[in-house]
Amino acid sequence: MQSTDIIGWFADIGLADRPTVGGKGGSLGELTRAGIEVPPGFVVRTHAFERFLEALERQAPLRRQVEALDPTDLDAVTACARALRARIEEAPLPDDVQAEILAAHAHLCAGDGSSPVAVRSSATTEDAEDASFAGLQDTYLWVLGPEQTLHYVRSCWASLYSVESMTYRLKHKLPEDGVAMAVVVQRMVDARTAGVMFTRSPTTGDRSVITIEGAWGLGSAVVSGEVTPDRWVVGKITGEISVRDISDKHIQQVPAEGGGIRDEELPAERRKAPALSDEELMKLREIGRKVERHYGRPQDIEWAVDRSSGRILLLQSRPETVWSVRDAAPVAKPADNPLAHVMTIFGGRR
Amino acid sequence: MNKPLKPQEAQKGFPLPSSVKVVPGTERAQAAYPYYMQFNEADDGRFWFYNSMHFPEPMSHFDMITGEAAYCALGSANTRVHCLPTTLGIDQRIINGRVYIGGNAVTDPAEIARRTEEFQQRAFYYYANWERLYAQWKDKMRALIKDAQALPPLALPEFEPLENVHAGKGVASNHYLLDTYQKTVEGYFRMWHHHFEFLLLGYGAYLTFFDFCKKAFPEISDQTIARMVAGMEAEIFRPDEELKRLARKAVELGVDGKFQDGVKAEDVLASLEQMGPPGKQWLQELQTSRDPWFNVNVGDGFYHYHRSWNDDLSLPFSALPGYIAKVKAGDNLERPTEQLLEERKQLVEDYRELLATDEERAAYDQMIELAHRVFPYVEGHKFYCEHWYTNLFFNKIREFGALLASYGFFPETEDVFHLTHYELEAAIIDLMTSWSNASPPRGPSHWPAIVKERKAAIAEWAKHDTPPALGPVPDIIDDPAIVMLWGITRESLDAWLSAGEDGASSEIKGFAASMGVVEGTARVVKSVEEIGRIRQGDILVCQVTNPTWAPIFQKISAAVSDIGGSMSHAAIVAREYGLPAVVGTGTATSKIRDGQRVRVDGGRGVVTLLD
Numbered sequence: 006m007q008s009t010d011i012i013g014w015f016a017d018i019g020l021a022d023r024p025t026v027g028g029k030g031g032s033l034g035e036l037t038r039a040g041i042e043v044p045p046g047f048v049v050r051t052h053a054f055e056r057f058l059e060a061l062e063r064q065a066p067l068r069r070q071v072e073a074l075d076p077t078d079l080d081a082v083t084a085c086a087r088a089l090r091a092r093i094e095e096a097p098l099p100d101d102v103q104a105e106i107l108a109a110h111a112h113l114c115a116g117d118g119s120s121p122v123a124v125r126s127s128a129t130t131e132d133a134e135d136a137s138f139a140g141l142q143d144t145y146l147w148v149l150g151p152e153q154t155l156h157y158v159r160s161c162w163a164s165l166y167s168v169e170s171m172t173y174r175l176k177h178k179l180p181e182d183g184v185a186m187a188v189v190v191q192r193m194v195d196a197r198t199a200g201v202m203f204t205r206s207p208t209t210g211d212r213s214v215i216t217i218e219g220a221w222g223l224g225s226a227v228v229s230g231e232v233t234p235d236r237w238v239v240g241k242i243t244g245e246i247s248v249r250d251i252s253d254k255h256i257q258q259v260p261a262e263g264g265g266i267r268d269e270e271l272p273a274e275r276r277k278a279p280a281l282s283d284e285e286l287m288k289l290r291e292i293g294r295k296v297e298r299h300y301g302r303p304q305d306i307e308w309a310v311d312r313s314s315g316r317i318l319l320l321q322s323r324p325e326t327v328w329s330v331r332d333a334a335p336v337a338k339p340a341d342n343p344l345a346h347v348m349t350i351f352g353g354r355r
Numbered sequence: 356m357n358k359p360l361k362p363q364e365a366q367k368g369f370p371l372p373s374s375v376k377v378v379p380g381t382e383r384a385q386a387a388y389p390y391y392m393q394f395n396e397a398d399d400g401r402f403w404f405y406n407s408m409h410f411p412e413p414m415s416h417f418d419m420i421t422g423e424a425a426y427c428a429l430g431s432a433n434t435r436v437h438c439l440p441t442t443l444g445i446d447q448r449i450i451n452g453r454v455y456i457g458g459n460a461v462t463d464p465a466e467i468a469r470r471t472e473e474f475q476q477r478a479f480y481y482y483a484n485w486e487r488l489y490a491q492w493k494d495k496m497r498a499l500i501k502d503a504q505a506l507p508p509l510a511l512p513e514f515e516p517l518e519n520v521h522a523g524k525g526v527a528s529n530h531y532l533l534d535t536y537q538k539t540v541e542g543y544f545r546m547w548h549h550h551f552e553f554l555l556l557g558y559g560a561y562l563t564f565f566d567f568c569k570k571a572f573p574e575i576s577d578q579t580i581a582r583m584v585a586g587m588e589a590e591i592f593r594p595d596e597e598l599k600r601l602a603r604k605a606v607e608l609g610v611d612g613k614f615q616d617g618v619k620a621e622d623v624l625a626s627l628e629q630m631g632p633p634g635k636q637w638l639q640e641l642q643t644s645r646d647p648w649f650n651v652n653v654g655d656g657f658y659h660y661h662r663s664w665n666d667d668l669s670l671p672f673s674a675l676p677g678y679i680a681k682v683k684a685g686d687n688l689e690r691p692t693e694q695l696l697e698e699r700k701q702l703v704e705d706y707r708e709l710l711a712t713d714e715e716r717a718a719y720d721q722m723i724e725l726a727h728r729v730f731p732y733v734e735g736h737k738f739y740c741e742h743w744y745t746n747l748f749f750n751k752i753r754e755f756g757a758l759l760a761s762y763g764f765f766p767e768t769e770d771v772f773h774l775t776h777y778e779l780e781a782a783i784i785d786l787m788t789s790w791s792n793a794s795p796p797r798g799p800s801h802w803p804a805i806v807k808e809r810k811a812a813i814a815e816w817a818k819h820d821t822p823p824a825l826g827p828v829p830d831i832i833d834d835p836a837i838v839m840l841w842g843i844t845r846e847s848l849d850a851w852l853s854a855g856e857d858g859a860s861s862e863i864k865g866f867a868a869s870m871g872v873v874e875g876t877a878r879v880v881k882s883v884e885e886i887g888r889i890r891q892g893d894i895l896v897c898q899v900t901n902p903t904w905a906p907i908f909q910k911i912s913a914a915v916s917d918i919g920g921s922m923s924h925a926a927i928v929a930r931e932y933g934l935p936a937v938v939g940t941g942t943a944t945s946k947i948r949d950g951q952r953v954r955v956d957g958g959r960g961v962v963t964l965l966d
Contacts, residue, residue, distance in 0.1 A: 206574055212709040213572040242705040243579050245870045247958050336571045339717035344479045346722050349566055350559045350835050351440055351474060352467075 006112045011056075011105040013048045015191075025050045027127025027187035032322050039299045041292060043319050046122070046191025047109045051129060053102045054162055054186050061096055068181040071166070076175035082168050089166040094159050106158065106190075110151050113192060121147045121193035121260065124157035126164055129185050146225060147193055149264040154190060161188045194318050195260065196309035198280040199224030200234050203325060204241065204293045205303040210328035212303060214247070215239045215293045219280045222257025223266055224309055224320065231268075232256060235280050239290050246286060251279050285310060288317050296322050302329065368828040369852075371399045378451055378819055384812030385450065387416055387775065387805075389423075392449045403448065403455040404824040408841055408918035409657055411898035412881075413452025413816040416809060417752065417772040417779065420543065421657045421745075422447050422454055428547035433555060433836060437481070438473035442834045452816040455825060458834040478556050485728050489553065492732070496549055496739045503542050503747040506535050509758050511790050529787040532755075536783050539751045540776060546748075550740040555836060557729040562835070564726040567719065571710060576867055576958070578930060583703050584726045589734035592690065592931075594651040594664065597644040598671055599688040602678035604640045608633040611683070614675045620668035647743055653886065655899065656745035659753075659772045663746045670886065677909050690931075755783065762786055763799035765806045773809040774802070823851045823941060841918070842866065842939050851941045863947070865915070865940035867960035868926035873913040873935050874965065879949040894955055896947050908932040913955040915943045915962050929957070937962050 008017040010025075018026050018034030026034065030048035037043055061067050067089065074082055098106075114120040126143035143164050145157040164170065165186050174184065200219030205212045218227060218234040226232040232255065238248035253276050261267040281289070289308060296304050296319070307321040340346055372394040377385045386393075410422070430444020443459035461467055481488060515527055561584060568580045605611040610633050613626050627634035645665055653670050654661030664671045681688060703723055710716050756771030764782055765771070774782060782798050789796035831845050838844060850864060878893040880886060886907060889895060894913045908914070908928055913935040929936035935957030937943075943962060947953060952965040 209573040211572050211574040212711075213706060214574045238574065240576070240579065241709070242702065243576070243870075245576060245579070245958055247574065247576065247867075335712055335715045335718070337567055337718035337722075338714055339721055342479075343721035343725060344482045346567075346718070346725070347478070347482070347556075347559050347563045348471075350562045351478070352471065 006109065008047075009105060011050060011053045011102055012109045013050050014109075015043065015046055015048075018048065024129055025052060025187065027051070027129050027189075028323070029125060029127035029321060030187050030189050031127075033189060033191070035299070036296065036319055036322060039295070041296060041299075041319055042316060044123075044192040044194050046113060046189060048127060049106055049158055049188040049190065051185035051187050053106070054188075056099050056102050057096070057162070060099055061092060064096075065092075067092070068184075071171055071175075071181050074171065074175060076172050079168075082171055086166055086168045086171060090163045093163040093166065094156070098155070103155065106155065107151050110154050110190065113190065119150050121149055121195075121264075122154060122190055123193050124148050124154060124161060125189040125191075126161035127187040127189050129187065144225075146223060146266050147260040147264055153264055158188045158190070162186050193260075194309040194320070195312045196223050197221070197312040197315075198285075199307075199309035199320075200227045200280075202289055202293050202306045202308060203303070204297045204306070205325060205328060206238065207327065210331065213241050215241050215290050217281070217286060217289055219308075220252075220254045220257065221271060221275065221280050222259050222269070224307055225266060226256065226258040226268075228307065231258075237281070237286055239286055241290065241294060244287055244290060246283065249279070251277060253277055254280065281310070285317065292317060292319065300324065368402075369824040369826060370822050372403060372448070372450070372455070372825045373399050375450055375822070375825065378812075378815055381451070381812035381815055384416075384809045387778075387809070388419060388449050389775065389777070392419065392422075392447060394448045394450055394455075398448065398457075399826065401457050402824065402826045402829050403457045404841070404843060405821055406447075406454045406456045406841070407823070408899050409655065410454040411917075412658065413813045414449060414454060415452075415659065415772045415813060416775045418658050419449065419454075420540070420776045422449075424544045424547040425550070426456070427544065428551045429555075429836070431548070432551040436552075437478045437556065438470045439478075439555065439835065440467045440470040440474050442836050445836065451819060451821060452813055453821040457826075458837045460834050478559075481553070481556055482560065482725060482728070485553075485732075489732050492549065492552060493739070496546075496744070499542060499546060499549065500739070500744055500747065503539070503744065503751070506538060506751060507531060509535065509754050511758075511786075527791075529790045532758075532783050532787055533780070535751075536755065536780060539748060540780075543744075543748045546740055546744045550736060553729070553732045554736065557733040559835060560725045560729040561733060562838075564722040567722050568706070571715065571719075572706065575706075576870070578868055578870065578926060579702070581926065582930065583699060583706065583723065584730050585699065586727075586730045586734050589731070590738035591734060593738070594648045594671075596690060597648045598674055599678055599690075601637070601640060601644060602675055602682050602688065604637055605675070605679055606682045608637050610634055610637050611679045614672070614679050616673075616676050620672040623672060624668075650743040650746050651738065652742050652746065656741035659749045659769070661745075663742070665746070666750070673887070674907070674909065681909075752779075755779065759783075759786065759798065762789075762796055764796070764802045766803065770802075770806045770810075773806045820945060824848065828852070847939065847941065861964045863915075863937075863940050863943055863962040863964075865937040865943070865960050865962070866926075867956075867958055868938045869914075869929035869934060869936035870958035871913070871933070871935035872954065872956045872958070874952065874954045875912050877915075877947045877949065877951045877953045878911075879944055879947055881944060894953055896943050896953075898944050908934060913957065914938075915940060915947070915953075915955060917941055917943050 006014065008014050013022065013026050013030065013034070015034045015037040018031060019038055020031045020035045022034065023031040026048040033043050033046065034048070058067065070085060070089075074085060076082065110122070111118060113122065124145040143161055145160065148154055148157050165184055174181070198219050198221055200217065201224070202215055202217045204215050206214050206216055215238070217237045217239060220227050220232045220234040227234045233252040234254070235252055236248065236250040237246055239246050254271060255276060256268045257271055258266045259269050292308070293304070293306060296306060300322070303325040304322045305325045306319060308317055308319050310317050337346065373396065414422070426445050426447050433439045434443040441461050443461060445456050445458050447454055447456045449455070461470060509532060511528055511532070564584065565580050568575050605614060610627060610630060613623050613630070613634075624638070627638055649664035649671065652661040652663050653667070678688060707716055707719055710719060752771060753768055756768040759771060759782055760766065760768050764786070771779065782802065785796050785798045828848055829845070832838060832843060832848075873894065875892055875894045877896045878889050879896045880889065881898065889907060889910055891910050892912050893910070894915065895907065895911045896915045898917045909932065911934065914929050915936070916938045917940055918938075926936055926938055935955045937955055937957055937960050940962065947962070947964065954963040954965055956963070
């Protein structure tokens with residue numbers, strides 16, 4: 006199926022398309038093109054949001070209403086957020102936009118309209134990615150059927166008008182005209198195990214190790230911090246597993262009947278069992294290296310192991326930000342006389 | 356040089372030398388060690404540690420010559436030849452047969468600066484001309500070995516051979532006992548000078564790269580760095596390679612049926628001899644391997660009873676059935692040199708790529724280049740020095756032992772090693788005099804009681820544990836020689852100190868030397884003579900693992916040692932065999948019971964006691 010100005014399939018987009026597909030969408034496209042397995046999907050581009058908003062603006066002004074707010078007047082902001090959210094969730098979509106999203110959904114689910122999908126907001130600005138409001142609430146898991154999908158696409162759009170989002174923009178004097186949101190729709194992975202991986206050490210910044218954290222079930226439990234994940238440190242090059250911290254994972258998150266997710270208690274023997282095998286750790290390491298090479302810098306990655314196939318899929322990859330700003334003084338500089346380096350050992354107190 | 360320590364500093368630390376008592380009943384044996392090796396009062400102010408890496412067992416009196424010759428050579432290389440800026444020589448003392456050593460650091464900045472200038476003119480010249488000087492070193496070593504091999508057999512004929520008289524030789528046979536003895540001792544001292552000609556410089560260049568890697572990659576394991584540097588052609592792997600070759604030959608020639616577990620080497624030899632041509636052909640192959648590659652000791656060559664494979668075929672022969680089984684199972688025993696080299700190259704490139712900047716990459720290139728240049732010596736020298744030469748040396752002394760025993764100086768040939776090297780020279784002169792004068796030697800009424808007493812003392816000392824260190828703990832250990840050769844740092848001393856406190860802990864920590872996790876039965880081997888107790892799948896627990904135990908590595912499932920760093924040969928061999936290894940634990944042989952179930956985690960450097 007062809008990409009359009011409303012829909013962008015992962016295979017057709019990349020990081021350069023960020024202004025119309027957002028950071029998450031661009032990254033998933035980039036990974037797909039780099040030959041790294043991600044759950045297939047498409048992005049509802051910002052143009053769809055803009056078309057929708059234009060229609061709303063024609064009925065009654067929306068952006069001006071936000072711009073007129075006093076960010077310190079919490080009551081007013083809250084009332085406005087509630088009102089706008091209701092408008093966004095109730096207004097009909099432009100016919101052609103709705104038709105394109107439904108067609109893409111049908112294609113993605115390959116005839117099985119009830120296949121679960123994830124609907125995830127994909128913000129277009131760096132600020133929005135890092136800022137705390139672009140969090141978990143903008144990802145909707147285990148969404149069943151076209152109706153629910155359309156509903157959550159609107160929810161993602163509506164999140165732009167949450168109290169936190171609006172306050173942030175008002176405080177930073179960001180123009181409302183530039184506000185846009187893309188939405189990722191992708192097949193849901195029924196994860197046996199999921200988690201995150203950093204392609205450098207979060208504690209020492211060491212680029213030669215990969216830190217992997219994972220727990221049973223969907224990755225949402227790890228990302229939200231509801232479960233203390235198992236943690237491994239793996240040599241990026243050697244594959245040596247230098248740390249194995251197996252934690253007590255009291256619950257896992259699994260699909261709920263009728264859509265969404267629920268917590269499930271784990272039996273005692275599963276709680277303290279490692280959520281990944283050594284073989285899977287090695288596969289993750291390979292994937293981590295490949296992604297890092299592709300981007301040319303250390304990455305912060307979300308991944309999942311498919312319950313039925315055992316395949317590892319990536320859900321997200323973004324540049325690591327904590328240590329990359331700290332890299333300052335080189336460990337050593339080349340010396341005019343290469344032999345002079347030995348003075349670090351022979352020259353006295355180090 | 357050794358600044359006096361403040362009283363409060365003296366309080367934290369290990370027992371003072373003066374508080375270590377000579378085991379009752381062994382006082383005379385203790386006093387027989389040379390006066391300059393006895394602890395004195397001034398020694399209480401200094402830090403000493405038990406050199407259990409090189410001398411894990413009580414030292415017989417003759418064997419102390421190894422300590423003397425080695426520290427004499429090490430000290431002169433550091434202090435006066437290469438002029439290491441911050442360190443001089445190493446002093447040694449002996450008590451209850453245990454060797455304690457202490458480094459002499461240079462701390463005055465002006466003196467360090469003065470020595471630095473000297474060092475750069477000397478050491479840098481060595482680094483710059485390494486290949487040429489190392490080639491020259493090998494020539495010198497081979498010449499020295501040849502000289503030792505050319506020393507005449509010992510003989511005291513009744514009458515001087517007529518041809519000597521007619522040739523007007525003018526020197527009688529008894530003189531050659533002294534001449535040969537002195538040349539033997541002189542050669543040994545000289546060998547140790549050769550040994551240390553490159554050693555510290557080699558380790559230093561390696562550690563420079565090591566240090567860089569630890570800073571650039573704080574979580575990199577020591578073994579990974581060792582793998583980036585390790586050479587491929589090292590002589591120390593060769594004896595084991597020869598055994599594999601002999602296993603292949605045995606299968607090729609169809610004589611492999613003669614090699615069975617539990618059959619004695621001499622019985623195997625005899626049955627091959629009887630077999631006719633194929634058996635004889637294999638024996639010829641054996642001969643080719645033996646000279647020189649079986650000149651490898653079952654220990655590290657520092658004790659007279661670390662016999663070589665040539666002297667005692669039981670160790671190599673006990674490994675042959677295992678190798679033969681592997682050959683027949685179609686396993687490729689060939690050491691994949693090309694592949695190992697390729698892996699090393701890839702490893703170096705992969706880590707290089709991870710560095711942050713091109714500037715760091717350029718510095719990395721400079722350091723790894725130097726590390727690769729020096730490493731063949733670091734790995735290769737041991738075969739020539741600690742094995743081949745040491746073997747010749749102890750065997751020559753053994754000839755003196757046989758001669759003296761034949762004149763009743765003591766009952767057994769091996770008893771000669773209970774005399775100091777000074778006493779041995781005296782005994783030789785006693786015998787020479789007796790031959791000259793045709794009067795009985797005095798030795799037979801003098802030495803047997805002494806030998807008996809010293810044997811008993813050594814047996815007694817072996818039953819007593821000795822503190823890992825003595826004296827006040829220094830704030831930092833900044834002596835590159837101590838750090839390099841013994842892997843001792845302030846952190847490892849703290850670990851030793853706390854090891855005494857929480858004796859109940861079920862975890863023993865050491866250096867992570869070779870990755871992998873294995874559970875099994877611990878075989879605590881306190882001396883090389885106990886090697887025979889090791890069964891298939893056992894976990895080897897010893898004071899110091901040794902590369903010449905390599906054939907044992909096909910039997911064991913993991914290795915644990917008290918002393919040794921991650922670049923010790925044991926660690927290298929463990930990695931070659933893909934076995935987990937934890938080295939430098941300080942206490943494994945005393946904390947682990949023989950037969951106990953343990954888990955060895957070679958990636959983390961932890962041994963866990965399971966029952």
